[in-house]
Amino acid sequence: MRRVGRDVLDAARWAGRIGRRSVRRATVAIARGATRFARFLVRWWRHSLQFRVVVATVVLCLIVMGLLQTFLYQRIAEGLVDDRMRIAKEEAAKGTAQIQEALDKTDKLDADSLRQISYDVVKRQETESAEGVRKLLLMRALTNDVRDIVLPTLETETGIEPAVTPKMRDELAKNARVQQVQIVTVPRGGDLVPAIVVGSIVQVPEAGPYELYYIYPMERQQQILAMVMRTFLLGVVIFAVLVGLIAHLVTRLVVDPVREAAVVAERLANGRLNERLDIKGEDDLAKLATAFNGMADALQAHISRLEDLSALQQRFVSDVSHELRTPLTTIRMAAEVIYDERQTFPPVSERSTEILYGEVERFDELLADLLEISRIDAGAASLDRETVDLRDVVDRVLTGVMGLARYKGSSITLVGAEEPIRAEMDPRRVERIVRNLVINALEHGEGRPVRIEFGSNDAAIAVAVRDFGVGLRPGEPDLVFTRFWRGDPARKRTTGGTGLGLAIALEDARLHDGxxxxxxEPGVGSRFRLTLPRVAGRPIGYSPLPLTDPSPAELGENGVPVGEPIKATVDPTASTPVPPPAAGGPPGDPGEGAPTAAPQVDGVVDPEL
Known part of the structure; x- marks a missing residue:
């Protein structure tokens, strides 16, 4: 038996646990469903003008209708109560007179006869109401001092005596000739219902004054008010549905043309300049469509004119560049011949020869950049993709800029893992991008360290070049890629430059879908980040390297983030700075007699070689 009892208790405990788990799961499911529904409504509210208008219209109409129905309900309730009270007072006055007349006519004045007569007349009055059964109560008045004959309290229904309040009895004792009326609650069928109590004084022969109370339960009036409330609630539901449908249909008359205008505007933004709105009628929406079409016509005309001017400009730049290429080649060949013989010239002529050679080189670079820009603008630029290690590209760039780094006195630190960072790219264009970024960092780094970071993930590779020089002012990070833009035109440059390097670099990155x-920041330095997809045509997702710089607390020696692996460091202090490159010479050209390449030993660039 004990074992059976334990089994029963264990089963009960498990059943309780299962029940609690089911309740918790149901509660969680309901909460999640409510949360999703609330989010759906919020999202719909934010994105749908029509939904907001319909909801606002329905809510405002419900508020107005609620106020109106509240007023009507109160007026109906007051009317029912006033009408019932008037009838109750009239019936009570008439019934009191009838009872008083019956008592006055009796000739039997003993206690038993008076008790029977009183009961009969009171019981008869109970069923003579025009609006249902009324209850009567006959009790000894507070001012009655007759001791010979005392009649008991008579009530036509047991338990109605508490309906008469002491306050009402006191008022009746003070003014016996005036009816006293009061609204109270009485129990009816297990519920409390309001009732009207009308009190008067009757004189019982030989027994003195007695209080006579008529009690009128207002069940019928309560039923009427309940029916009115149900009707109002049903009307509210029907009204809300109808108002919502009407608001939906009406708002569509306005929202649909607005949506159509939004669709046409998106098509115009995508280059479909022939799209126009249909003009229907002569109302305000028709005026809007007319104005919109006029704006679209003006935009199309301006864009067409600008496209023609842009095409003319591109053609002009391309033609001029090509036309200048041949004479410039001849001038360059002549300048090289003169430059090679400069040692035999007087000092002034020698210096003039060097300046001429440098400016010819710079002019040649400018023509090359202009030709490249014209090919990009014409959509003729193409990529020769191959799978290349990004570190090899950076190593080739470092080999070419070692002379400039020594002259500027800037060390170059490479930060990143030793694993290959391979991707499908055009190595020539990527090398041009990185070279431009490194040269700019050296040019504006003011002799401070330059950091080159590598990064990669499953979808993309990245390289970032960081200098600690003059930095960029607010708004300039978006302007540096503008053609011919210079942050400080008065700033002295060592490598010359055409003002097109970063613009071409940006276009090269875009050609790679990167x-x-x-x-x-001013005084802090600048950071440029190049991000390319590993596989051509695949989305990048996010860059492996951050765009902003780590906080100063996270940076260690030479501006390297603490904990980052260091691949190599170029230290310019280990070698005597070389002379600057020839004026206007190519970036990284240290001039005659300076080393142009730095051999690598075990992955470390040695500046002394």
């Missing part, structure tokens, strides 16, 4: 972004 991105080139800039960040900087």
């Amino acid at each position: 991105s080139l972004q800039a960040w900087g």
Whole structure:
């Protein structure tokens, strides 16, 4: 038996646990469903003008209707109560007179006869109401001092005596000739219902004054008010549905043309300049469509004119560049011959020869950049993709800029893992991008360290070049890629430059479906990040490297983030700075007699070689 009892208790405990788990799961499911529904409504509210208008219209109409129905309900309730009270007072006055007349006519004045007569007349009055059964109560008045004959309290229904309040009895004792009326609650069928109590004084022969109370339960009036409330609630539901449908239909008359205008505007933004709105009628929406079409016509005309001017400009730049290429080649050949013989010239002529050679080189670079820009603008630029290690590209760039790094006195630190960072790219264009970024960092780094970071993930590779020089002012990170833009035109440059390097670099990055972004702060330095997809045509997702710089607390020696692996460091203090490159010479050209390449030993660039 004990074992059976334990089994029963264990089963009960398990059943309780299962029940609690089911309740918790149901509660969680309901909460999640309510949360999703609330989010759906919030999202719909934010994105749908029609939904907001319909909801606002329905809510405002419900508020107005609620106020109106509340007023009507109160007026109906007051009317029912006033009408019932008037009838109750009239019936009570008439019934009191009849009872008083019956008592006055009796000739039997003993206690038993008076008790029987009183009961008969009171019981008869109970069923003579025009609006249902009324209850009567006959009790000894507070001012009655007759001791010979005392009649007991008579009530036509047991338990109605508490309906008469002491206050009402006191008022009746003070003014016996005036009816006293009061609304109270009485129990009816297990519920409390309001009732009207009308009190008067009757004189019982030989027994003195007695209080006579008529009690009128207002069940019928309560039923009427309940029916009115149900009707109002049903009317509210029907009204809300009808108002919502009407608001939906009406708002569609306005929202649909607005949506159509939004669709046409998106098509115009996508280059479909022939799209127009249909003009229907002569109302305000028709005026809007007319104005919109006029604006679209003006935009199309301006864009067409600008496209023609742009095409003319591109053609002009391309033609001029090509036409200048042949004479410039001849001038360059002549300048090289003169430059090679400069040692035999007087000092002034020698210096003039060097300046001429440098400016010819710079002019040649400018023509090359203009030709490249014209090919990009014409959509003729193409990529020769191959799978290349990004570190090899950076190593080739470092080999070419070692002379400039020594002259500027800037060390170059490479930060990143030793694993290959391979991706499908055009190595020539990527090398041009990185070379431009490194040269700019050296040019504006003011002799401070330059950091080159590598990064990669499953979808993209990235390289970031960080300098600690003059930095960029607010708004300039977006301007540095503008053609011919210079942050400080008065700033002295060592490598010359055409003002097109970053613009071409940005276009090269876009050709790879990548991105080139800039960040900087005045006096802190700047950071340029190049991000490319590993596989051509696949989305990048996010860049492996951050655009902004780590906080100063996270940076260690030479501006390297603490904990980052260091691949190599170029230290310019280990070698005597070389002379600057020839004026206007190519970036990284240290001039005659300076080393142009730095051999690598075990992955470390040695500046002394």
